[in-house]
Amino acid sequence: MLRQYELVERVMSYAPDADEAMLNRAYVYTVQKHGTQTRASGDPYFSHPVEVAGLMTELKLDQETIITALLHDTVEDTLATTEEIERLFGPDVAKLVDGVTKLSKIEAMTEKERAAENLRKFLLAMSEDLRVLLVKLADRLHNMRTLHYIKSEDKRRRIARETMDIYAPLAERVGMYEYMREMQLLAFEQLEPEAYATITGRLAQIRSSEGGQVDAIALSIKQALAEAGLRVEVSGREKHPYSIWKKMAERHVTFEQITDIMAFRVLTDSVADCYKALGVLHTTWQMIPGRFKDYISTPKSNGYRSLHTSLIFENSMRMEVQVRTHEMHNTNEFGLAAHWAYKQGGTPDGQVGWLRDLIEIVDASHDAEELLEHTKLAIYQDRIFAFTPKGALHQLPKGSTPVDFAYSVHSDLGNFAVGAKINGRHMPLRTPLANGDVVEIIKSRKASPQLSWLGFVVTGKARAAIRRAVRAKERQEIAAIGRQLFDQIVGHLPSKIGKKAVRDAIKRLGLASEEELMVAIGTAKLDDRQVMEALIPGSAAGLAEPEQWSGQERAISIRGLTPGVGVQLAECCHPVPGDRIVGIRQPDKGVEVHSIDCMTLASGTDSDWLDLSWGERTTGAVGRLRMVLYNRPGTLAEATGIFAGNRANIVSLEMTQRDELFGGYEVDLEVSDLAHLTRIVSALRASDAVAQAERI
Known part of the structure; x- marks a missing residue:
């Protein structure tokens, strides 16, 4: 663990103007607050925030970030308060600490809901200040390094899965590949222990038996480039164990069939030298077709720049070679932190787009499950490149469609899309895009997103926007139905009412607006008596109670x-x-x-x-409904519960379709009248279990 003077000296070495007294005060504060708390390893708890601060000094981050790292667990795990931190260390540090701090555990929440709320709060804080993300990534990396001390296997696997699904991809999205690789390796060890042991064992065997082969190949590459007049640095290594396992799983091959186990990196002085070095490599050794990627002319969304190629060396050995400048390498390994934005006062342009997408997802997601699903989709997929007709570049996950592309350009373009041209040809909206496609979206102001689009879109942003638009449309329909029923209710009142009576009724019912009142009526959350009493107290006194169902045959x-x-x-x-x-x-x-x-x-x-x-x-008429339910456990039970709650007998129920996402049903219900049937449709549309509901 870093001692107090060592941490302060590290910061002062690259930031001589830093407030030394405040750094010392923050170190002492976290030691005092965490007191006798210990970690699963038995070490004092304060060793964790000190080590996280040490990771931040390795990235040469500003003093506010270092202090935030020292204090990041005090509000959650000690009696410290955000107000106290603001008083002692200033409002900026307090805001950063609050952004990193998880929400207090709420017993009523499920584990998934807690995880989603923590993620929601974290993403919103990150959008305001990216230093929140850097501290959080360092916090998670150090926790992963000490994960093996936790006795519960289930807890270790849960933390490892969260790291693999959320934090490693976030590190990749801001270009912090060193963090990403180490997180993936440590999570891989917990999630697939047998595969981890096998692959690392095989790599160790190769390392011991090759007799310095990696160094020999690196020397050959350096000599070939030196003969061409290039001054370069060359290094070699085995591929990352998790990367090998992922390739084995995706290609359904064995370890022996993975031919490009070795990877080499060439560092040059300039971009021109990168391309010159690539030419030398391709003329000296045979290039493997389809394995060349130019991320210098077309960088990744996180700012990553490099040339990638695969070559066949002696004895048919395949190897991957990356060529980049020293500056690119520094940026690629530590991404956002390598050219810290706050020194120039802003956010790197490359980070704005995907951050904006994440925040839109936070706003649009309806519940915990949607938020986690959409966020993973947004940050954890391989990319393709597609262009607008004017040449603007958009990076999308593999498998994206014109609908995904439209939402990538702008939410309104996605909402009004009716067709697409791909490379000048009219194509269906569900067509998967390929690298380099030019996509033109055809739109209409009368159009609206279709629920069926969820069957083929792949981006989290598109899924979130479609679900939000569909819910808004259904809400409008429910409100319109509620308005019709409201007018019928008003017709039974003893006297006419004005706008003031409606406003007073909304207050009495504890609702926020007239629209909410109509939705409550349309979804049968309020019955006629409740609405009448809210409009004119006492007006429902003589109204008969709703008829009770009997077992007698009705005509x-x-x-x-x-x-x-x-x-x-x-x-x-x-x-x-x-x-x-x-x-x-x-x-x-x-x-x-x-x-x-x-x-x-x-x-x-x-x-x-x-x-x-x-x-x-x-009474006793039969109405027929068509409904589409989400294909997950309990949705049919929820729908039939709505029928029972609205006192409608099921005459028949037939499944008409079923796929991975949805199940379609036709149901005949015994209802009293049209208003009764309308209430049931409204209640179905308001349910999270129901994707669509309509009368046939």
């Missing part, structure tokens, strides 16, 4: 029929009381009752039409 009476004439409700449109109806008289078949907008009537019929209306007994 429906219809006016306009000759006594004794047989009648049946049409199967094509399933009319229910409240629909405007007509009768079709057919020879020897009696009268068939249809709703006025039935498609059978629209297609034409030679039979006589009868103008009919519903009689007084209007």
